[in-house]
Amino acid sequence: xxxxxxxxxxxxxxxxxxxxxxxxxxxxxxxxxxxxxxxxxxxxxxxxxxxxxxxxxxxxxxxxxxxxxxxxxxxxxxxxxxxxxxxxxxxxxxxxxxxxxxxxxxxxxxxxxxxxxxxxxxxxxxxxxxxxxxxxxxxxxxxxxxxxxxxxxxxxxxxxxxxxxxxxxxxxxxxxxxxxxxxxxxxxxxxxxxxxxxxxxxxxxxxxxxxxxxxxxxxxxxxxxxxxxxxxxxxxxxxxxxxxxxxxxxxxxxxxxxxxxxxxxxxxxxxxxxxxxxxxxxxxxxxxxxxxxxxxxxxxxxxxxxxxxxxxxxxxxxxxxxxxxxxxxxxxxxxxxxxxxxxxxxxxxxxxxxxxxxxxxxxxxxxxxxxxxxxxxxxxxxxxxxxxxxxxxxxxxxxxxxxxxxxxxxxxxxxxxxxxxxxxxxxxxxxxxxxxxxxxxxxxxxxxxxxxxxxxxxxxxxxxxxxxxxxxxxxxxxxxxxxxxxxxxxxxxxxxxx
Numbered sequence: 001x002x003x004x005x006x007x008x009x010x011x012x013x014x015x016x017x018x019x020x021x022x023x024x025x026x027x028x029x030x031x032x033x034x035x036x037x038x039x040x041x042x043x044x045x046x047x048x049x050x051x052x053x054x055x056x057x058x059x060x061x062x063x064x065x066x067x068x069x070x071x072x073x074x075x076x077x078x079x080x081x082x083x084x085x086x087x088x089x090x091x092x093x094x095x096x097x098x099x100x101x102x103x104x105x106x107x108x109x110x111x112x113x114x115x116x117x118x119x120x121x122x123x124x125x126x127x128x129x130x131x132x133x134x135x136x137x138x139x140x141x142x143x144x145x146x147x148x149x150x151x152x153x154x155x156x157x158x159x160x161x162x163x164x165x166x167x168x169x170x171x172x173x174x175x176x177x178x179x180x181x182x183x184x185x186x187x188x189x190x191x192x193x194x195x196x197x198x199x200x201x202x203x204x205x206x207x208x209x210x211x212x213x214x215x216x217x218x219x220x221x222x223x224x225x226x227x228x229x230x231x232x233x234x235x236x237x238x239x240x241x242x243x244x245x246x247x248x249x250x251x252x253x254x255x256x257x258x259x260x261x262x263x264x265x266x267x268x269x270x271x272x273x274x275x276x277x278x279x280x281x282x283x284x285x286x287x288x289x290x291x292x293x294x295x296x297x298x299x300x301x302x303x304x305x306x307x308x309x310x311x312x313x314x315x316x317x318x319x320x321x322x323x324x325x326x327x328x329x330x331x332x333x334x335x336x337x338x339x340x341x342x343x344x345x346x347x348x349x350x351x352x353x354x355x356x357x358x359x360x361x362x363x364x365x366x367x368x369x370x371x372x373x374x375x376x377x378x379x380x381x382x383x384x385x386x387x388x389x390x391x392x393x394x395x396x397x398x399x400x401x402x403x404x405x406x407x408x409x410x411x412x413x414x415x416x417x418x419x420x421x422x423x424x425x426x427x428x429x430x431x432x433x434x435x436x437x438x439x440x441x442x443x444x445x446x447x448x449x450x451x452x453x454x455x456x457x458x459x460x461x462x463x464x465x466x467x468x469x470x471x472x473x474x475x476x477x478x479x480x481x482x483x484x485x486x487x488x489x490x491x492x493x494x495x496x497x498x
Contacts, residue, residue: 004026008032009030014304018212026130033111040316041119058314075190076187079193083156094151096134102151102205106152117192117196121196124186128158128159136163140420147199149198152199194314200331203420203423217434224437225355227464230266230444230448233273251290253290268454275364311329313325313328334423349436352387356439379474380446391436394432394433400422401422470490
């Protein structure tokens, strides 16, 4: 397992990020990163002393106050005031894993040597991470345009001894915790507050966490879909490779391959079928699941580019003797693909709920509502209602955040991405999707047990045995919400390997 990761030693990937988080690796600055940071900081100090023209955010105010010059003896106050005044995130506290990701991604971006920060500033970000001192950050307040100003300000208040943190499970003042662990607040130099607050690390961290969740859920969706197919006495022909090779979308081909592996050796799938076709929610799994996989893949590519980029402003190029005030903080690339991912994930829930509906209708030898004595028992009638409600809610979350823009900073920042809203609603969709797929597994497993003593494939039998060890077959009506929760918890823990 990874014990130490050296920031600045190479590009981040999703697998590497997962390994860093799961192994609780310690973060340290690589020698290469230290050299780049110091070179840029030294250049900026010389430039600040010699420049005859105002440098945005360095010797001037911010946003529409960019024409206000700041005296040299007030530069530290300027940067600290920026962090304090911009700490306006509100709403629900972020998941601790997302806060850790924000610290990791910001340190990685600053290590590239184009932000003008001090080494001690980046080191203090790593100190927060390594000591599990997690700043209190809320999920609303960013326009996703000048970076994620409000949440990043909340994230970095503790660097200057302000704000609150979660430490050892308790919310406490940052200054108190820093003193306890022997860390001094950082005295911010010119441009540093801006470097910390500009950037897309709130959007990116939410997106990375969403992609990690989506990849796990996608693996589960294929396995659950295969169980439902078996329970419904479905046909294997729509998963044959030749049909996908003549429409060779990568995700579609992958899904056909996955289902052939999952169903290999199944007695049920090999049985002669009386029906010629299955409904689309079964027959078109390769096309729908496959398109969703392609969407996740595309969004992942955009996000990987983003997290390995410099996204604060202005951007400093020491070798070219150049400081450029540009727009790398604008979240449009993320906003657009997060909206796309929202639609794709909502579709995964949509087709899942339709399979649930097919399973409870009393078709193909299955009892109505998947219970032995329907009438006396309602069986699996109402879980489908719950799934339908969540599918409907997910459709609401498919509203395009990127299509909105509200002018800010007195007209200076006149087009914003709303990428932060696009990012945070992904988790609402994923929360619903986890429960929708849990309901499908409940129904699929119940239907499969009605096919006994015939068996499905060895892979699915192993999965079913693990599931049935925690969630039993339903003979008579039980309290369903507990069953849904147990199933969702099981799916969250299960390692899908096939």
